[in-house]
Amino acid sequence: xxxxxxSPEALRLQEGESSSLNCSxxxxxxxxxxxxxxxPGKGPEFLFTLYSAGEEKEKERLKATLTKKxxxxxxxxxxxxxxxxxxxxxxxxxxNKLIFGAGTRLAVHP
Amino acid sequence: xxxxxxTPKHLITATGQRVTLRCSPRxxxxxxxxxxxxxDQGLQFLIQxxxxxxxxxxxxxxxxxAQQFPDLHSELNLSSLELGDSALYFCASSVGRDRSYxxxxxxxxxxxxx
Numbered sequence: 001x002x003x004x005x006x007s008p009e010a011l012r013l014q015e016g017e018s019s020s021l022n023c024s025x026x027x028x029x030x031x032x033x034x035x036x037x038x039x040p041g042k043g044p045e046f047l048f049t050l051y052s053a054g055e056e057k058e059k060e061r062l063k064a065t066l067t068k069k070x071x072x073x074x075x076x077x078x079x080x081x082x083x084x085x086x087x088x089x090x091x092x093x094x095x096n097k098l099i100f101g102a103g104t105r106l107a108v109h110p
Numbered sequence: 111x112x113x114x115x116x117t118p119k120h121l122i123t124a125t126g127q128r129v130t131l132r133c134s135p136r137x138x139x140x141x142x143x144x145x146x147x148x149x150d151q152g153l154q155f156l157i158q159x160x161x162x163x164x165x166x167x168x169x170x171x172x173x174x175x176a177q178q179f180p181d182l183h184s185e186l187n188l189s190s191l192e193l194g195d196s197a198l199y200f201c202a203s204s205v206g207r208d209r210s211y212x213x214x215x216x217x218x219x220x221x222x223x224x
């Protein structure tokens with residue numbers, strides 16, 4: 001069965017303290033690994049798509065990497081405005097469905 | 111504003127009732143996806159429509175149904191509501207048949223069944 005597991009469930013960082021979020025997956029035929037950011041009461045906001053092992057993408061303080069079994073979202077020198085829930089999702093089988101992990105709740109304190 | 115519009119934002123209703131959630135996709139997007147987000151289950155895919163036709167189905171209950179109209183807006187109908195149906199319901203849209211480039215979510219409808 002296709003599955004996505006994110007860790008840790010919650011992460012508290014001081015401003016400027018870099019860290020990484022993990023997304024491990026088991027899927028029959030990966031059709032993309034997606035990262036989203038979700039703020040309270042809002043819909044998920046698309047961040048990155050990764051398709052093959054070794055691929056990396058960056059956006060401001062965020063960098064996503066992909067291996068054959070997991071993806072990391074590295075946050076460099078985070079700021080309080082980076083506080084949110086970060087969701088990882090995989091596309092599998094057909095091109096339609098995304099399977100989401102439970103997310104990592106990130107809190108960055110000044 | 112993501113460009114995907116969902117109404118209403120909040121809905122409170124009693125068990126056994128029926129409600130309709132509405133979604134207008136981003137301009138130019140032909141695919142609409144519905145997701146349910148509850149505290150214990152995370153985001154769960156319900157159903158996808160592409161240009162008026164059903165394309166994919168997830169774990170959608172038989173009490174739930176959806177459709178996409180010629181103007182591309184979509185409605186999700188939830189009937190015989192139970193307490194466990196309380197959740198956030200999100201609509202997302204994408205240009206093509208698939209979501210290879212990630213799709214855009216609306217702000218959601220929070221449904222509370224009492």
